[in-house]
Amino acid sequence: MKLFSFLCPHGLTNCYILGASREGGGGEALVVDPGSVEAELVDCIESNGYVLCGALVTHGHGRQVSGLRSLKRIYDVGVFAVNGTVQGCAAAAVKDGDALSIGPFSVDVISVPGHTSDSAVFLVGNLLFTGDALTAGLVGPTDSAYGAAMQMGGLRGRILSLPGDYAVLPGRGPPSTLETERRFNWDMARYRDVHARKPGFRTAL
Numbered sequence: 001m002k003l004f005s006f007l008c009p010h011g012l013t014n015c016y017i018l019g020a021s022r023e024g025g026g027g028e029a030l031v032v033d034p035g036s037v038e039a040e041l042v043d044c045i046e047s048n049g050y051v052l053c054g055a056l057v058t059h060g061h062g063r064q065v066s067g068l069r070s071l072k073r074i075y076d077v078g079v080f081a082v083n084g085t086v087q088g089c090a091a092a093a094v095k096d097g098d099a100l101s102i103g104p105f106s107v108d109v110i111s112v113p114g115h116t117s118d119s120a121v122f123l124v125g126n127l128l129f130t131g132d133a134l135t136a137g138l139v140g141p142t143d144s145a146y147g148a149a150m151q152m153g154g155l156r157g158r159i160l161s162l163p164g165d166y167a168v169l170p171g172r173g174p175p176s177t178l179e180t181e182r183r184f185n186w187d188m189a190r191y192r193d194v195h196a197r198k199p200g201f202r203t204a205l
Contacts, residue, residue: 001125004044005169008035011063013172015041018124019050020104028103031077032056032122032129033171036067042074053103057081057091058131059116064171078102082111082118094120110158114151115140121159128166128178134159135170136180139187152188160188 004017013035021027026049031041034055045052052075057065060083068087071077079091080100094100096111108123112133119140122129132140134155142148160182168176181188 002048003127003169005175006038006041006044008063008067009038011035011066013063014170015067016129016169017041017044017050018105018127019048021048025049026051028053028105030054030056030102030105030107030124031071032169033058033064033131034067034071035064037070037074045075051103052077054105054107055079056107056122056129057086058122058129058133058171059119060086061116061132062087064131080107082120096120110154112151112154112158114142114147114154119151123162123166126166127169128159129169130159131171134168134181134185135173136168136176137184137186138173139185155188 002019006015008015015035016032017029019027019029029045029050029052031052055071055077057079065087068089072089079086079089080094081091082094084091084093094109096109098109100107105124110121110123112119112121115132119131119133121133133151139151139155142151166178168178168181
């Protein structure tokens with residue numbers, strides 16, 4: 001598999017293309033979080049001869065998906081998201097624990113609500129597309145203490161507990177690794193320290 005990363009200029013968010021090449025040329029590709037559709041992204045798909053077989057949406061914030069309608073005007077591509085509609089586009093609704101087969105790609109869905117109610121992490125091979133739920137050194141901001149606790153529980157129980165190491169590809173900021181986040185994520189350490197000092201206390205991060 002080949003991974004390409006693009007910075008969407010208006011929202012400073014990351015968009016990814018994951019390509020699987022066929023012997024003799026061409027292949028299939030997934031796009032993750034199409035925050036905008038720039039010439040560079042289209043050129044990547046076309047120059048590699050990829051057939052776009054799916055668009056994965058980690059959550060429905062506009063910065064992550066505002067390019068979705070433009071993408072669908074160019075390509076006949078199915079959308080996969082927790083919500084059945086994204087930016088006015090119909091999507092195949094996915095849920096926690098789903099194991100998707102999209103073209104040649106096997107995609108596991110891990111629901112991690114908190115930053116938004118529809119936040120999901122997509123696991124493809126050794127790649128974790130985490131949206132804004134988990135970024136390098138931080139976790140996603142939430143609107144309430146309950147949301148923060150729910151997100152932290154999901155990250156610890158479903159993501160950090162995965163065996164081995166994985167590449168973490170967030171919705172914004174630089175990539176990381178799961179082992180790095182286990183050891184050095186500042187928000188997780190702060191959350192743990194708050195609980196150690198004040199049992200039962202919850203704070204939004």
